[in-house]
Amino acid sequence: MSGYSISDVGSNQKTKKLNPVMKSNSINSIASVLAIVGTAAFASTANAATIYEESFETYSLGDSNGQGGWVDFGGTRLTNVVNTISSGGTQSLEFLTNPGYGSDTTLDLGSPITSGQLTLSYDIFQPTGYDGQAHVYLSRGATLTGNFDAGLDLVGNGTTGLFGAGGTDTPLLLDQWVSVVVNIDLDADTAVATYGGTEIFNGAWLNGGTSPQGFQGMNAWTTGGEALSSFNIDNMVLTSTIPEPSSLALLGLGLAGSVIRRRRA
Numbered sequence: 001m002s003g004y005s006i007s008d009v010g011s012n013q014k015t016k017k018l019n020p021v022m023k024s025n026s027i028n029s030i031a032s033v034l035a036i037v038g039t040a041a042f043a044s045t046a047n048a049a050t051i052y053e054e055s056f057e058t059y060s061l062g063d064s065n066g067q068g069g070w071v072d073f074g075g076t077r078l079t080n081v082v083n084t085i086s087s088g089g090t091q092s093l094e095f096l097t098n099p100g101y102g103s104d105t106t107l108d109l110g111s112p113i114t115s116g117q118l119t120l121s122y123d124i125f126q127p128t129g130y131d132g133q134a135h136v137y138l139s140r141g142a143t144l145t146g147n148f149d150a151g152l153d154l155v156g157n158g159t160t161g162l163f164g165a166g167g168t169d170t171p172l173l174l175d176q177w178v179s180v181v182v183n184i185d186l187d188a189d190t191a192v193a194t195y196g197g198t199e200i201f202n203g204a205w206l207n208g209g210t211s212p213q214g215f216q217g218m219n220a221w222t223t224g225g226e227a228l229s230s231f232n233i234d235n236m237v238l239t240s241t242i243p244e245p246s247s248l249a250l251l252g253l254g255l256a257g258s259v260i261r262r263r264r265a
């Protein structure tokens with residue numbers, strides 16, 4: 001076991017800029033502006049810090065093992081970087097059936113994320129003729145040490161023609177890139193997932209296993225089917241929406257505005 005994993009990836013926090021405040025002699029107007037600033041600051045907590053972002057554009061073509069933190073998990077096929085298909089750019093990650101159990105690769109964060117709101121998104125391409133099951137398994141624990149604790153198992157099932165994650169399955173959208181988005185609330189231990197904008201899961205994130213609440217691993221693999229076929233993944237992005245200190249300070253400003261207004265009422 002190589003134990004290869006990416007360390008805590010640096011966040012790229014964005015600096016927020018306030019619009020110039022209008023000049024006014026009226027306390028009422030100032031109070032209103034403060035209240036508006038407060039509202040805007042609350043909305044801006046959705047500004048995300050990027051934890052992981054990968055478009056596979058800088059990878060060498062061929063075996064992805066060891067590139068960008070991905071570790072081959074011992075599948076019967078390699079997980080290859082290809083330039084024959086992509087969602088933006090020219091390269092993507094390709095998973096091949098044997099048929100049956102084929103490519104299997106995994107990526108763990110250096111340490112689990114245990115609180116706040118996360119959003120994981122990726123694009124997936126399943127062609128007509130891919131008759132296996134395309135898995136993207138999101139684990140609460142480190143997959144490289146065997147802590148496969150769901151999390152969610154997002155499955156594009158070429159056998160049934162459905163995409164699902166244990167909720168309400170929806171028909172596969174074939175021969176096109178489809179965006180999968182998973183919003184995880186680690187404080188409430190809930191998750192909501194969509195496939196091509198259609199909600200496919202809305203339920204518990206903490207639903208078994210031995211790891212505490214959290215998010216750490218992503219394991220993508222393919223199995224099943226009778227055809228020698230493949231699917232592709234591109235544009236994996238993991239962001240965190242934990243409120244930033246500057247937002248909290250602005251929230252305070254908003255509250256001050258509310259107080260001023262109430263006094264004049």
Ligand SMILES: [Ca+2]
Nearest residue numbers: 055086089091
């Ligand atoms: Ca790409």
